[in-house]
Amino acid sequence: MTDLAAPVRLTQYAAGGGCACKIPPGELEALVGGMPAGHADGELVVGLEHGDDAAVVRIDGRRAVVTTADFFTPVVDDAYDWGRIAAANALSDVYAMGGEPIVAVNLLAWPRDRIPFELAADVLQGAADVCAEAGTYLAGGHSIDDPEPKYGLAVTGLADPDRLLRNDAGRPGTPLTLTKPLGLGVLNNRHKATGEVFAQAVATMTTLNRDASRAALAAGVVCATDVTGFGLLGHLLKLIRASEVGAVVEAAAVPCLEGSREALAAGFVPGGSRRNLDWVRSSLDSSLSEEELLLLADAQTSGGLLVAGEIPGCPVVGELVPGPPRIQIV
The missing domain is CATH 3.90.650.10 (PurM-like C-terminal domain)
Incomplete structure (x- = not known):
């Protein structure tokens, strides 16, 4: 990893940390509760209705696209580990739907005037190693200069639309x-x-x-x-x-x-x-x-x-x- 004279504690550059910095669930429900589902012709299998882990769109009889995005502020000080954690967390939304992630792109926000930019390379490398472990392509993405560091992935996967893991399919006795x-x-x-x-x-x-x-x-x-x-x-x-x-x-x-x-x-x-x-x-x-x-x-x-x-x-x-x-x- 990058060798710096003075170790950088990434967590000190963020007000929150990891998924603990999510918008409170009650406020989030109020925000998205009235939003339209968008184009709905029967192929949108999972949308906004129940706040599930990812969106699912059927593309033919046996295949559906599963798509999600997840990013957050540093949860640990080690840049490489933060990248690994953020990638595993983003991929999880596809796994939670019963899908297999196929390709991901980086989402990076970095305060270039406050934290050495070399550390961002360690974050990206950590994510790349986890994506390689998952058999998921990591290609490109988007970056911005931001006062607070943030990192995550947008992930696309595939699933069988008739064999999903959904949060609205629970039955008593299970x-x-x-x-x-x-x-x-x-x-x-x-x-x-x-x-x-x-x-x-x-x-x-x-x-x-x-x-x-x-x-x-x-x-x-x-x-x-x-x-x-x-x-x-x-x-x-x-x-x-x-x-x-x-x-x-x-x-x-x-x-x-x-x-x-x-x-x-x-x-x-x-x-x-x-x-x-x-x-x-x-x-x-x-x-x-x-x-x-x-x-x-x-x-x-x-x-x-x-x-x-x-x-x-x-x-x-x-x-x-x-x-x-x-x-x-x-």
């Missing part, structure tokens, strides 16, 4: 599986505040959701979403509202990263995690402490898949149940 542990938000916030490096968090964020997506399809799963900026509770609420079902979550079964509870207890809670909990609170039935609820609502960056179905080797954390879209935590 188990809920989580494919990555929680705690990325609080660990990343501690990293931003103290400079401590959490290798377990970086390893989790740079792990592709490819294998989990393929395993879900192989198991006949039809409903899933990825767990990112709105936290487990926020993304689960979106899923059960879209599917018109309820959910039960077994808190003790939810895996958490080493060190995340300590970071939570020390107060390293992202603002996004608190906003997530405020948004879902009216739909919760729970006697858990505020601290435990904050971890379940923790804003994840490049988190795992939440799958309505069982995936070998991944923990079952709850179940979809009949009833109104409420989350009962036991």
Whole structure:
């Protein structure tokens, strides 16, 4: 990586960090709720209706295009790792729909007068290496001079339109599986505040959701979403509202990263995690402490898949149940 005399802490150049800097879910819903779907002739399979992970357009009987874009401010100080994390996170939206990413383009915003431009090359290299691992072409993109660094990808993939993973296809009696542990938000916030490096968090964020997506399809799963900026509770609420079902979550079964509870207890809670909990609170039935609820609502960056179905080797954390879209935590 680039050898600089004085190390640059990228996270200090951004107000937020990673997916924790998303617009709050309630405000976002109000913004896009009245927007038209655009050209709709029956080939738009997934659009704005339920805030799913990507748009899907059928191009013939067995093929659909899956398209998405995702970018964010630095979540770690290491430029190469930031590129890897941002790429894995953007590709995840295609995997979360049951698709395979084919090609991606870079989205880069860089304060050239504040951060050495050589570091941007490390960001791009990190993304290129993850795209190579995914078998996805990375070609071109767009860049701007911006006061705050931001990076991500616009990704296009392919899927079978009759074998998608959708957030509106959940059915009562189906188990809920989580494919990555929680705690990325609080660990990343501690990293931003103290400079401590959490290798377990970086390893989790740079792990592709490819294998989990393929395993879900192989198991006949039809409903899933990825767990990112709105936290487990926020993304689960979106899923059960879209599917018109309820959910039960077994808190003790939810895996958490080493060190995340300590970071939570020390107060390293992202603002996004608190906003997530405020948004879902009216739909919760729970006697858990505020601290435990904050971890379940923790804003994840490049988190795992939440799958309505069982995936070998991944923990079952709850179940979809009949009833109104409420989350009962036991």
